[in-house]
Structure formats: structure tokens, C-alpha cells
Amino acid sequence: MLLAEQYSGEQRRNAIVGGGFAGVATAWHLLAHASSPVSVHLFDGAGIAGGASGAAAGLLHPYSPKGKVLWNGLEAMNAALELLQVATAFQDRAHPELEPISWAQSFLRPAANAKQAQDFSRTQSMIETSQQAHRQLAGSTDGARMCVDSSSNSNGSAESSSREAVSVRALSLEEAAQRVPGLPSEQLNAALGPELAASAALLIEGGHVIHPTRYLRALWGACEELAMQRGVTADLHTTNVSSIAQLQHEHGPFCGTVVAAGAAAGILPEIGDKLPCDLCQGYTLDMAPNSDSASATEHLTLGSAEKSTAGLSLLGSTYLATQGPENIVVGATKRHQLTPHEALAECGRQVSDSSERASATSALMPRAEKAWPSIASWRVAGVRTGVRALPPRDQHGSLPLAGRVAGEQNVWVVGGLGARGLVYHAWLGSLMARAVLGDNEAVLPKQLRRWQA
Numbered sequence: 487m488l489l490a491e492q493y494s495g496e497q498r499r500n501a502i503v504g505g506g507f508a509g510v511a512t513a514w515h516l517l518a519h520a521s522s523p524v525s526v527h528l529f530d531g532a533g534i535a536g537g538a539s540g541a542a543a544g545l546l547h548p549y550s551p552k553g554k555v556l557w558n559g560l561e562a563m564n565a566a567l568e569l570l571q572v573a574t575a576f577q578d579r580a581h582p583e584l585e586p587i588s589w590a591q592s593f594l595r596p597a598a599n600a601k602q603a604q605d606f607s608r609t610q611s612m613i614e615t616s617q618q619a620h621r622q623l624a625g626s627t628d629g630a631r632m633c634v635d636s637s638s639n640s641n642g643s644a645e646s647s648s649r650e651a652v653s654v655r656a657l658s659l660e661e662a663a664q665r666v667p668g669l670p671s672e673q674l675n676a677a678l679g680p681e682l683a684a685s686a687a688l689l690i691e692g693g694h695v696i697h698p699t700r701y702l703r704a705l706w707g708a709c710e711e712l713a714m715q716r717g718v719t720a721d722l723h724t725t726n727v728s729s730i731a732q733l734q735h736e737h738g739p740f741c742g743t744v745v746a747a748g749a750a751a752g753i754l755p756e757i758g759d760k761l762p763c764d765l766c767q768g769y770t771l772d773m774a775p776n777s778d779s780a781s782a783t784e785h786l787t788l789g790s791a792e793k794s795t796a797g798l799s800l801l802g803s804t805y806l807a808t809q810g811p812e813n814i815v816v817g818a819t820k821r822h823q824l825t826p827h828e829a830l831a832e833c834g835r836q837v838s839d840s841s842e843r844a845s846a847t848s849a850l851m852p853r854a855e856k857a858w859p860s861i862a863s864w865r866v867a868g869v870r871t872g873v874r875a876l877p878p879r880d881q882h883g884s885l886p887l888a889g890r891v892a893g894e895q896n897v898w899v900v901g902g903l904g905a906r907g908l909v910y911h912a913w914l915g916s917l918m919a920r921a922v923l924g925d926n927e928a929v930l931p932k933q934l935r936r937w938q939a
């Protein structure tokens with residue numbers, strides 16, 4: 487008999503530690519995919535999106551800096567778009583007064599050096615993602631109906647029948663300058679030379695920029711709604727968990743427990759140093775246009791004022807993520823080798839100290855101005871902090887980590903999402919839910935379980 491089947495009624499409860507991208511995605515898939523409904527208890531002392539997810543700039547696309555599709559990037563991107571659609575449809579229906587969750591987006595990555603421009607010149611790939619999800623997110627009007635359709639599916643997920651391409655290609659210096667007025671093309675030209683001008687930048691089309699907090703709150707709202715429809719509960723407990731043993735002692739047995747505590751996972755004694763991640767703190771700046779008229783016209787050049795038109799963001803070691811015409815997120819700094827306790831202290835922390843804000847600004851703004859000089863006329867409206875859990879690289883890249891925790895009964899961990907939480911979270915959440923519900927670790931690809939060796 488499967489472990490899950492030993493529990494019945496109220497006992498078919500699952501615990502998730504962590505309300506970031508990984509935890510909320512797992513919650514959705516547990517609720518949506520259980521053949522007989524299960525409840526979810528989500529524990530997070532900092533609330534939904536209190537960790538790295540809340541600090542993310544929101545860049546969502548499936549490509550490496552060289553323009554190659556990431557390991558399982560197609561599947562992961564499709565899964566992310568479907569969850570984005572679930573969250574967007576929920577918000578459109580339940581809270582249409584709220585600000586947008588995401589923006590359709592093209593990404594331009596100017597070559598950082600001649601080697602990168604050579605890599606770009608070899609790029610010619612194309613992947614497909616769900617056309618329905620794209621249409622929906624691009625602003626079509628039947629959002630509420632789509633969600634009703636999708637939540638009435640037996641597995642609760644959105645159907646995606648027809649398909650549309652997300653693409654990447656090299657751009658010449660001239661084309662790049664046309665797309666981004668104000669791009670410092672003379673410097674680029676000087677750095678690359680005329681022979682590499684044909685591949686001076688990479689253009690990714692069909693991506694999105696997400697507002698992470700709005701997205702996760704809406705996705706959690708969709709979880710609560712789905713739980714209600716299925717006659718179970720989705721409860722958020724805003725408390726920190728000190729150990730899995732203590733959690734079970736205080737709340738009774740859980741059918742399955744998923745640790746999705748990001749960079750702070752190691753504070754739980756059951757996890758400790760099992761996940762070999764470098765914990766790397768970073769700041770993002772939320773930029774708003776200055777109110778004077780000169781900058782008001784200038785600020786429209788990178789993003790797009792039109793809701794239906796894809797905006798444009800710049801990628802690079804310092805990036806500018808466009809969240810509509812009124813917000814550009816500049817990221818990100820890197821401070822390596824924090825401890826899990828230091829990572830936990832960053833969760834839910836507001837960056838309000840003026841000297842800390844000034845130091846984050848002075849670390850990022852000179853590099854942002856080098857990438858796009860017009861940003862100098864914007865002001866810093868907010869500073870966010872978060873800690874990434876960077877997994878070790880292998881031949882496939884920096885892949886996340888997931889699996890069963892040895893010696894514990896149906897305790898699982900998902901982490902090491904690194905700098906790619908958005909593209910991987912929904913796919914990981916779906917895999918974790920299947921593993922927990924079926925008590926079957928084999929559904930997790932072995933590359934995700936390499937930390938167990």
C-alpha cells in the first residue's frame with residue numbers, strides 16, 4: 487500500500503515549509519493533482535514571497551547566457567507559463583482592481599565581450615511554449631473563463647493544445663540600437679570590432695517579466711480557492727519551523743512534508759548541510775521615473791506603455807527588467823557564502839536603512855547606467871534583498887536539487903533554484919507533488935537527486 491493511502495480524511499494533510507516559488511508551486515500541484523483531495527499546510531515565518539522570491543527581478547525565459555536552451559528548459563517554461571496563467575486568471579476574477587502580475591517581454595543581451603559575441607553568432611535555436619498561455623497572458627479578455635475551465639479539469643491544470651514559439655537569435659549592432667534607443671552602441675562597437683558587429687546582441691522573444699510578490703499571492707489565492715472547491719483546506723501558518731520533528735509534534739502527523747525553505751533550508755536539523763549550495767545574498771533596485779517631463783518621455787524608450795505590446799528588458803551581469811512603463815528593476819548584487827541562519831534573517835527583511843540603500847544603489851547604478859545610460863534619470867523607489875541558494879554546476883549547468891530526505895518518513899526537499907527560480911519552479915512543484923502523492927522518488931530525474939550520492 488502507498489504511504490499516502492495509509493492516511494484518510496483529515497489525516498491526508500501535507501506540510502510545506504517555505505512560501506516562495508518552490509513551495510507555492512508545490513502546494514498548487516499537490517492540491518491539483520491528488521486523485522482524492524489532500525489538504526496543504528504552508529509554513530512561512532515571513533509570509534508568502536518573504537525569501538529570495540520576493541527579491542527577484544522577475545525575468546522568465548528558458549535560455550542560458552550563451553543563448554542555449556537550459557536543461558529541460560522547454561518543459562519548465564511551459565509549466566511556468568501555465569502557473570502564471572492560473573495566478574493571472576485568479577487575480578482577474580477575484581481582484582481585478584490589483585496591478586498586473588506579469589508583462590510579455592523581449593530580452594536583449596548585448597555581448598559583454600568578443601567571446602560572447604562569437605557564441606551569439608552560433609546561436610540559432612527555437613523552442614515552443616503554450617500558445618494558450620501566451621494569448622492569455624498577452625491580455626485577452628476571457629481570463630476568468632479560462633480559469634474556470636482549467637480548475638474544473640480533473641487535474642486542475644490549464645490545458646494547452648496549440649503551440650507558439652519562444653525564440654532566440656543574434657542581432658546586429660544596428661538592429662539592437664534600433665530596438666533600444668539609448669543603447670551605448672559606440673562602446674559596444676569599440677569592444678567588439680566591426681567583424682563581430684553582426685552578432686553584437688542576443689534577442690529573446692516570448693519571455694515574461696513577473697512581479698514576484700503579486701504572482702505568488704495570486705497563486706496562493708488560487709490554491710485556497712481550489713482547496714475550497716475540492717472540500718479540503720489550504721492553510722497558511724506564518725510561523726517559522728525549527729525542525730520537522732517539532733512540526734509534527736505540534737501539528738500532528740503529515741502524509742507528506744516538503745521542505746522548500748530556499749537558502750535557509752539548512753537551519754532544519756533534518757536538512758543540515760545535505761544540500762551543497764553557495765548561499766548568495768543580492769539586492770534589487772525598484773526604479774521609478776522622475777516626475778519631470780524630460781524623463782517622462784525618456785522612460786518609455788526601454789519599456790512599453792502599451793499593455794498589449796511586449797516590453798523590452800536588458801540582460802547582462804547587471805540587468806534592467808521592465809515591469810510596465812512605471813517600474814524598471816535593476817539587479818543584482820552578489821555576496822557569497824552566507825550561513826543558513828544569515829539567510830533566514832534576510833527573509834521578510836525590509837531594506838529601510840539609508841546607508842544600506844545607498845550602498846546597494848552605488849553598487850548597481852554605475853553598471854546599470856553603463857548598460858542603458860537613460861536609467862540615470864530614474865529614481866530609486868525601493869531596495870529589496872534576498873538570498874539565492876546556488877547549486878553546484880555540472881555538465882548540464884546549475885540544476886536545482888530535489889529528493890527524499892534519507893532516514894525520514896515521507897519528508898522531501900526541493901531547493902537550489904539558484905538564479906533560475908522562475909523558469910524551474912512550476913516544473914519542480916509538479917514533480918515534487920507527484921513524488922509525494924505517489925511516494926515515488928523515481929519521478930524525479932536523477933540529475934536533481936545528485937546531492938544524495
Ligand SMILES: Cc1cc2nc3c(=O)[nH]c(=O)nc-3n(C[C@H](O)[C@H](O)[C@H](O)COP(=O)(O)OP(=O)(O)OC[C@H]3O[C@@H](n4cnc5c(N)ncnc54)[C@H](O)[C@@H]3O)c2cc1C
Binds near residue numbers: 507749754770830834
Ligand atoms: C536579488 C535576486 C534577484 C533574482 N532575480 C531573479 C530573476 O529575475 N529570475 C529568476 O528566475 N530568479 C531570480 N532570482 C532567483 C530566485 O529568486 C530564486 O531562485 C527563488 O526565489 C528560489 O525560490 P525558493 O522557493 O526555493 O526560495 P525562497 O523564495 O527563498 O523561499 C523560501 C521561503 O522559505 C521560508 N523559510 C525559510 N526557512 C523557514 C523555516 N525554518 N520555517 C518556515 N519558513 C521558512 C522563507 O521565509 C522563504 O519565504 C533572484 C534572486 C535574488 C536574490
